[in-house]
Amino acid sequence: MICIKKVEDLVPLVRDRQKPATVACAAPQDAESLEALRMAADEGIAKPLAVGNKPAIITAAETLGISLEGFEFLDVPERDEVAERATQLVHDGRASVLMKGTLPTRQLLHAVLDRDIGLRSGRILSHVALFDAPPLGKPVAITDAGVNINPNLSRKIEIVKNATEIMERLGISRPKVAILAAVEDVRLRDMPVTLHAKLIQRIAEAGQLGNAVVQGPLALDGAVSPEVVRVKGLTGPVVGRADILVVPTIESGNIFYKALTYFGGLECAGVLWGATAPVVITSRTDTARVKFLGITLAAAVAGA
Amino acid sequence: MICIKKVEDLVPLVRDRQKPATVACAAPQDAESLEALRMAADEGIAKPLAVGNKPAIITAAETLGISLEGFEFLDVPERDEVAERATQLVHDGRASVLMKGTLPTRQLLHAVLDRDIGLRSGRILSHVALFDAPPLGKPVAITDAGVNINPNLSRKIEIVKNATEIMERLGISRPKVAILAAVEDVRLRDMPVTLHAKLIQRIAEAGQLGNAVVQGPLALDGAVSPEVVRVKGLTGPVVGRADILVVPTIESGNIFYKALTYFGGLECAGVLWGATAPVVITSRTDTARVKFLGITLAAAVAGA
Numbered sequence: 001m002i003c004i005k006k007v008e009d010l011v012p013l014v015r016d017r018q019k020p021a022t023v024a025c026a027a028p029q030d031a032e033s034l035e036a037l038r039m040a041a042d043e044g045i046a047k048p049l050a051v052g053n054k055p056a057i058i059t060a061a062e063t064l065g066i067s068l069e070g071f072e073f074l075d076v077p078e079r080d081e082v083a084e085r086a087t088q089l090v091h092d093g094r095a096s097v098l099m100k101g102t103l104p105t106r107q108l109l110h111a112v113l114d115r116d117i118g119l120r121s122g123r124i125l126s127h128v129a130l131f132d133a134p135p136l137g138k139p140v141a142i143t144d145a146g147v148n149i150n151p152n153l154s155r156k157i158e159i160v161k162n163a164t165e166i167m168e169r170l171g172i173s174r175p176k177v178a179i180l181a182a183v184e185d186v187r188l189r190d191m192p193v194t195l196h197a198k199l200i201q202r203i204a205e206a207g208q209l210g211n212a213v214v215q216g217p218l219a220l221d222g223a224v225s226p227e228v229v230r231v232k233g234l235t236g237p238v239v240g241r242a243d244i245l246v247v248p249t250i251e252s253g254n255i256f257y258k259a260l261t262y263f264g265g266l267e268c269a270g271v272l273w274g275a276t277a278p279v280v281i282t283s284r285t286d287t288a289r290v291k292f293l294g295i296t297l298a299a300a301v302a303g304a
Numbered sequence: 305m306i307c308i309k310k311v312e313d314l315v316p317l318v319r320d321r322q323k324p325a326t327v328a329c330a331a332p333q334d335a336e337s338l339e340a341l342r343m344a345a346d347e348g349i350a351k352p353l354a355v356g357n358k359p360a361i362i363t364a365a366e367t368l369g370i371s372l373e374g375f376e377f378l379d380v381p382e383r384d385e386v387a388e389r390a391t392q393l394v395h396d397g398r399a400s401v402l403m404k405g406t407l408p409t410r411q412l413l414h415a416v417l418d419r420d421i422g423l424r425s426g427r428i429l430s431h432v433a434l435f436d437a438p439p440l441g442k443p444v445a446i447t448d449a450g451v452n453i454n455p456n457l458s459r460k461i462e463i464v465k466n467a468t469e470i471m472e473r474l475g476i477s478r479p480k481v482a483i484l485a486a487v488e489d490v491r492l493r494d495m496p497v498t499l500h501a502k503l504i505q506r507i508a509e510a511g512q513l514g515n516a517v518v519q520g521p522l523a524l525d526g527a528v529s530p531e532v533v534r535v536k537g538l539t540g541p542v543v544g545r546a547d548i549l550v551v552p553t554i555e556s557g558n559i560f561y562k563a564l565t566y567f568g569g570l571e572c573a574g575v576l577w578g579a580t581a582p583v584v585i586t587s588r589t590d591t592a593r594v595k596f597l598g599i600t601l602a603a604a605v606a607g608a
Contacts, residue, residue: 135566149486149494182453182558190453193555220562221589228566228589251497252556254486256563258524262439262532264568285525285532 004170006132007139007267007293011043014300020047021299022072023280024095026086026103027052027079029060030284033101034068036291041070045299049095051086053077087111087118090277096302099280099295112275119275124148124158127281128166129270130297131260135224141167141175141244142260145253146281147272153196156246157209160200162273163244164212169301177204178223178242179216180252184234186217193217193248200246212244213237220245220256269293271301278302308474310436311443311571311597315347318604324351325603326376327584328399330390330407331356331383333364334588337405338372340595345374349603353399355390357381391415391422394581400606403584403599416579423579428452428462431585432470433574434601435564439528445471445479445548446564449557450585451576457500460550461513464504466577467548468516473605481508482527482546483520484556488538490521497521497552504550516548517541524549524560573597575605582606 004010023046028034034057040046047070050057054075061068076085083103088111089095098119100108112119127146130139143163148155160177167175179197186194197216204214215238221228222239229240247253260266271294272279278298282291308314327350332338338361344350351374354361358379365372380389387407392415393399402423404412416423431450434443447467452459464481471479483501490498501520508518519542525532526543533544551557564570575598576583582602586595 131567133567134569180555180559182554191554220559221566225566231589247559248555249553250486250495251484251552252559255484255524255551255556256559259560259563260567262525262529263435263437263564263570265438266567285529285535 005138007130007269010130010269010293010296010300011045014296015044018299020044021097021302022047022049022095023097023099023295023298024049024051024074024086024089025099025101026082026108027057028099028101029053029057030102031064031066032282032286032288032291033099034061034064034066035288036295037071038066039288039292040295040299043296046097046295048072049074049089051076051089052082052101053079083107083111084114084117087114091117091119097278097280097295097298099298100282105281108279108281112279119277119279121274121276123162123274124155125272125274125279126159126162127270128163128273129257129268131268132266133224134266136241138243140224140242142253142256143244143246145247145250145257146270149250153199156196156200157203158274160204160209160212160214160244160246163246164210166271166273166301167243168211172243174211174213175243176238176241177212177214177244177246178218178238179214179246180220180223181217181248182219184218184222184232196248215239216246218242267293269297271298273301309442311434311573314434314573314597314600314604315349318600319348322603324348325401325606326351326353326399327401327403327599327602328353328355328378328390328393329403329405330386330412331361332403332405333357333361334406335368335370336586336590336592336595337403338365338368338370339592340599341375342370343592343596344599344603347600350401350599352376353378353393355380355393356386356405357383387411387415388418388421391418394423395421401582401584401599401602403602404586409585412583412585416583423581423583425578425580427466427578428459429576429578429583430463430466431574432467432577433561433572435572436570437528438570440545442547444528444546446557446560447548447550449551449554449561450574453554457503460500460504461507462578464508464513464516464518464548464550467550468514470575470577470605471547472515476547478515478517479547480542480545481516481518481548481550482522482542483518483550484524484527485521485552486523488522488526488536500552519543520550522546571597573601575602577605
């Protein structure tokens, strides 16, 4: 059992408990990716392996004044091949984390899903974002705010499994999972996501979801605020202390994620999970710090 | 044109520009409602008119140590009649704001929608929450996070009209409206809300939405962050400076609202709009401060 209060606490945790993870980054030619890899190398968290047009990467770093000391390179002059070559390094065990640089996300995902050189595991891919959560006093995982658009019940179950595995790898042996909705009761007629939420709870109660302790439907406040739990008189194993928040749709997840980032100013580490290795898929609007924290989370949950 | 930077700036604004609004509150027997009415009376914003079991209200206030100085009363011993009697006071012009105390919301809404004594206007009711928005440096209206569950296109248009009217009454003559989604492009196949968003923009461009300047679909960050607008290269009249954020579903609205409240610690004033008078429908988990700010917003937008 480990105990972290904030996302940034992952940094000393990873640095102290393991060797640097080799991170294969596809086309790190932007300031944020290069800075993030630099920070991760300096912190002893990652060993950057830059995949792409080596002269272009070096020129970009020089222009930006970012040292590439300690970086390894795989020179891939053909831009169309960068995603595949970076992915294959992870496939072959020469890196344990895959990271997107300046490529389009779909190019990297296409390589990840390739049957030969990809990272297919037979499971679905989902995005897990670990956020600082002031009302909880510990980070909370939000999923899936990035990949699955309108997941059906079976996909939602896979999303729960993926996030549960991440939290287990962070040392939380029985993660508490809130399936979010706008209300706490099942409303068949007008809120179908509440039925999904209750069914996932039942499936978990039947022992089909491993160590996950699931409760749903729950509104966000009931999932994270002990005070709201008291006023509303809510009961259950997850109320007021969720480790994982499962959003009903991509829109609610996207708005949630961006509300915490832009209105709340809260830190976040995100990773794509469900392949044979973690993938850091940050967006072009993410800061170097967010990308660095994504690398840190990926290193924390990557296999040996 | 008025200019407020934070929701709390509504308080001096309302106090200075108008006489106290008479607020008919149905069954104010809880600490938060009574405190909120007390604050509103002390600030010169509202003249409380407590409707319900008068001895019970007085006992509650005494127990809580809250002075009822300046309160008027309509003694309604029968609990079943409180909602109707409070609503009728507004219907008859004896109060300009209706407020929920300890009654169930649906009881009060039932009275509001009554054909005889209610506050029907021929329009739909929608919830508008004015929130502090750090990335914008001004409050932003979020709608509808409270009433309309899965609004179709025509309801979304009514929701936009309602929020536009609120912002106009606050002095923003051409409010900028972002119709939120997870992306900025129309994706017919998998994200139907993006089509709604684009259609609402087109309807506004055709002059059918009054003074509202509408753009959609927009992701939340593109609607509120000038920095994201720059990085993503977004253009349009609303990007980076929205006055109104229209959420696609009740789930996304509910999660957004609660993320700002519980994770962001941001202040909010909410009101139900679309009836002949504003209705303050706060939840039992709201603090007295939130209820007070709701009264303040209602007073600001109520008719003379």
